[in-house]
Amino acid sequence: MTERLVVIGGDAAGMSAASQARRRRSEDDLEIVAFERGRHTSYSACGIPYWIGGAVTGPEDLIARTADEHRARGIDLRLGTEVTEVDTERGRVRSRDPYGQEEWVSYDHLVFGTGAVPLRPPLPGIDAPGVHGVQTLDDAEAALAALDRGEVRRAVVVGGGYIGVEMAEAMLRHGLEVTLVDRNLEPMNTLDPDMGRLVRGELEGLGVRVASGAPVREVLTGRDGRVRAVSTDDDEYPADIVVLGLGVRPATDLARAAGLPLGASGGLLTDRAMRVRGAERLWAGGDCVEVLNLVSGAEQHVPLGTHANKHGRIIGTNIGGGYETFPGVVGTAVSKVCEVEIARTGLKESQARAAGLQFVTAVIESTSRAGYYPDSAPMTVKMTAERVTGRLLGVQIVGREGAAKRVDIGAVALTAGMTVDQMIDLDLGYAPPFSPVWDPVLVAARKVADAVAADLRKG
Amino acid sequence: MTERLVVIGGDAAGMSAASQARRRRSEDDLEIVAFERGRHTSYSACGIPYWIGGAVTGPEDLIARTADEHRARGIDLRLGTEVTEVDTERGRVRSRDPYGQEEWVSYDHLVFGTGAVPLRPPLPGIDAPGVHGVQTLDDAEAALAALDRGEVRRAVVVGGGYIGVEMAEAMLRHGLEVTLVDRNLEPMNTLDPDMGRLVRGELEGLGVRVASGAPVREVLTGRDGRVRAVSTDDDEYPADIVVLGLGVRPATDLARAAGLPLGASGGLLTDRAMRVRGAERLWAGGDCVEVLNLVSGAEQHVPLGTHANKHGRIIGTNIGGGYETFPGVVGTAVSKVCEVEIARTGLKESQARAAGLQFVTAVIESTSRAGYYPDSAPMTVKMTAERVTGRLLGVQIVGREGAAKRVDIGAVALTAGMTVDQMIDLDLGYAPPFSPVWDPVLVAARKVADAVAADLRKG
Known part of the structure; x- marks a missing residue:
């Protein structure tokens, strides 16, 4: 049948x-x-x-x-x-x-x-012409039509997560003045605030104004009913277009x-x-x-x-009569804004705390290639490990070309339940165009392993 | 004391x-x-x-x-x-x-x-002026001096391994006609021959003549005593400079x-x-x-x-009184020749056989980024898994930007002793600029897992 x-x-x-x-x-x-x-x-x-x-x-x-x-x-x-x-x-x-x-x-x-x-808080003015979501193909078509109309000079992107920073890049590519409004103290709330601060610096380096620490209170409209600004408790940000990237x-x-x-x-x-x-x-x-x-x-x-x-x-x-299961996720996500790459896997500090986990962290700076190789770019790696056991809990990376996908090393290590001690001597690909002789992930693993040991000595 | x-x-x-x-x-x-x-x-x-x-x-x-x-x-x-x-x-x-x-x-x-x-076989003419090793800084200085002399038009690189292909790139950058001579049937003998064949195609695409399948018999010199050609059983390859990249x-x-x-x-x-x-x-x-x-x-x-x-x-x-051990390697190596990236980890087929391991393999073609994203480049991934157990045995990748360091995923999985079934749903970083929605490594894992299952059914 x-x-x-x-x-x-x-x-x-x-x-x-x-x-x-x-x-x-x-x-x-x-x-x-x-x-x-x-x-x-x-x-x-x-x-x-x-x-x-x-x-x-x-x-x-x-x-x-x-x-x-x-x-x-x-x-x-x-x-x-x-x-x-x-x-x-x-x-x-x-x-x-x-x-x-x-x-x-x-x-x-x-x-x-x-x-x-998509999240769309019931704020005054949120449905005004000129406010755009970016979830569906129809959304995208509408936003593009607005941009093509050509009277658009200033964009406010609401939300500083992945969609927000990616939309900031999109607005920059249209030659707009871009303000990123985010309720959190630092953008990229999927990272710890210290890594988010790096993203802020990079965004500002790209010419994006980052207005963080206060939620949007209102979308202000002009006499024509169209959006003219976004206001928070802190300030008011003029806008010819508003893009909502508040998550879903x-x-x-x-x-x-x-x-x-x-x-x-x-x-x-x-x-x-x-x-x-x-x-x-x-x-x-x-x-x-x-x-x-x-x-x-x-x-x-x-x-x-x-x-x-x-x-x-x-x-x-x-x-279909087969058998397959989903094991779960480790929380990997990668993104970029212009040449800046952002990646995370595992738990950020607040997530680890919420899970009842105690941890130590380390942050290191390294480069994407051998220091002497052309286009070697700086990269910051943060690694978190469980106290006592040294189990890897998370990796966050902010850098340039070659930074984001390095987080996959952490994703596999998390899936395998590795300790950071087991990661120190991982046999990762090395050649001058691809990595310093110590891959940045190994440098971070070593530093956080030292932190685990130091914490153990303290008792 | x-x-x-x-x-x-x-x-x-x-x-x-x-x-x-x-x-x-x-x-x-x-x-x-x-x-x-x-x-x-x-x-x-x-x-x-x-x-x-x-x-x-x-x-x-x-x-x-x-x-x-x-x-x-x-x-x-x-x-x-x-x-x-x-x-x-x-x-x-x-x-x-x-x-x-x-x-x-x-x-x-x-x-x-x-x-x-460095290996330097006792061939006739091997010590002639114009034959260069590339192991030490002094070697490099000598080779550069020879190249700067400016009468150099044709280079023969002997050896098609990492150093060989990297030196082929170096010679191309000097604007020379480059012939790569390798005794094996395909270059990059650290890969399986089918993947080596891809490297050959890429080298030829870059303008390198690949002369493989016969070892060098002699370095021929002219009246001035300087190198003029390299000969194998197959042919004779004119050379103004010879670079030895035969391994160590x-x-x-x-x-x-x-x-x-x-x-x-x-x-x-x-x-x-x-x-x-x-x-x-x-x-x-x-x-x-x-x-x-x-x-x-x-x-x-x-x-x-x-x-x-x-x-x-x-x-x-x-x-120094501390305690640390070296766990071993999994055989990871990455290299590039111009924009072509080459990577391997684990065992190639002949190494697996020599270790007494039986295996199945899969080869897939995918891309470095979402297919629709600019500069998305093709990538071939070969994966090898043990029969019956499905344990990952090796990964080989040939592609462009973003190909080589993906091998680190395999390196960590090998270190952790993962099966290819465990790799299918790895939570790897995904965003259109970094990967198709199915990372090429996942596609390969799935295909080789299917091959393990099919082999089991055969009994």
Whole structure:
């Protein structure tokens, strides 16, 4: 008997699940229906800042697989169609198509790939013309249209996280005066403040004004109703365009209404196989779930395309009769703003504290290549290790070319549960164009290992 | 009572040992005498191809610490002074200074940091003017003088390993016609032949003629006695300059004469603490020792500055009253020729076979960045995993910018003894400028994991 898989959300997690299930099960065996309320499928949201900045031409380039391609592979993809209710008792979802037509569709397997919604605090003026989110392809198109109008000289980016700094780069590329407004004391709140301070310095070096330490209070508009400035408790920042990069929250209203288990940050909770916890035929992945952080041992919301793709593939494999599980994350993230590279993995200090972990840290400065090699660039590495055991807890890097992906060394070491002592003599690639004879990560490992030892001697 | 540390060899291993011991023990407690038969100390041999190629100005840039700097830190450094005999019975070495003056110097600790000697097969014409080694700063100066003479149009590089391809780049930078002669069927014999073939293609794309599959038979000279060509069984290759990049062997004549334990490749054998095996007051590190390969479980000669520095520091720490050991290597090496990056870690197929390991492999093609991001460059990754267990055995990468240092992911995974299944969902840094949403290493891990599973099904 033919089973039916219903997918809610036509992006990375949902469509990866659909594709992988289709690869394993024929159309006679498994019917696949995917609902996407937007106009596009499988696009790279991570690429949007680069489209807006002009490094990438869009939107075609950002679409990994079009609706037609999915359909050609035997997936009944329904664009512009929203799922408005999930009835887990009777195993069916209610959909509403672009013409308002409603339909109940029953499922044998249901995948939540509902993604995340951008945070948009209910501030005065937040919906004024000239205020732009950067989550969807439509958002990007709107922002580009505003920029192309040509009367735009000053940009205020609200939010100093990854999206914020990437959008600061995009605005710089349009030749705008850029102010980055962030409520935290330093930008890049996913790093410790001392590393965030380095990012601030780099941003300022690029000509970005960094206004941090106070949240946005209001978006001020002119007589024409368009945005004219952003105000905080500290000051007022003139703006012809405002870009919101405040992060996202899991889009789990449907799941909540269906009484499914949600975590502290509102994401769906799953088991190792990416089944909704305690539910038999329900699966969830991507930006709408919480994932296990292997370092803290706690669940966390980590909206990243790379995880969404992994989740989707795992779900599709399991629905397809295979067996695969998601081990969890270690909190790796990389980003750049112009030539400045920013990376982190593991726990920052406040996260370690929240997990009940005690730690020592070390910060070192080194270079991306042998000091004598051309274009050798400075790099700062911060490493955190657990007291007593010396287990690696986190790595943060700010530098130039060659800095960000070095964090992968830390990501693998965290996954393997290595101590910093075990990292000191790691056999990392060395040649003058690629590294000093002591890779910066090794220098940091040595210094934090010394700190672990010194701490032990203190008792 | 003051002890005396005698160091033979003033380069990375020896001088790191001396410096580290000095940091831990005062001059009253430990006298340090270091013998170096050349004119320089602590220079980066790895930087020589870049000096010859003009990317780096030398030789000052390549000298990490000058003789005077060592002396200022309380090390009695004797340049131009060779140790001609080691008398382990009476704990003394015989030295000969630049004036032929001989002296016996007794030691409480002796460090062998004698390095390696370049291979130079006894071929007809090998000593003709115009044939250049590239091991020492003096070698580099001689080669540069020859190149500056300006009558040089055609270069033949003998040897297609790291030094060979790096020297091919250096010769290209001088605007020469370059032929790379290598006895193996494909260049980069530290890779498997299928990956070496990619390197050949890249070299040819850069305009290098690759003449492989036959060893050099003779260096032919003209009437003036200078080199005019290199011949193999296959052909004759005209040359105005010949560069030898045939690799090195451990410089262990002194150790051999003293009856110390040597391994299959002629390197000194040490214990974990870098003591000469079975000897109490003797230590050895750097290019003159063999190291444990953690993947094969066998000893191997791996002449790399990064290991030499680690060995030296460990020896110095242990002589200084601390405790540190060298865990071994996993065989990581990175190199580049112009924009082409080449990397390997773990075992190549023939090494795995020699270690008694059975394996499956996978080769994938991916890109350095998201496909839509500017300057995204192709990258080929080969991964090898043990049959049945799925343990990672090796990674090889050929690509462009961002390819080489990705091998560090494999290096850490090998050190941790991970299986390729454990690597599939590694939380590696992802953002469009740094990686496709599936990092190439993850794609390779997945493919080889599938191969392990398929092999298991076959039984």
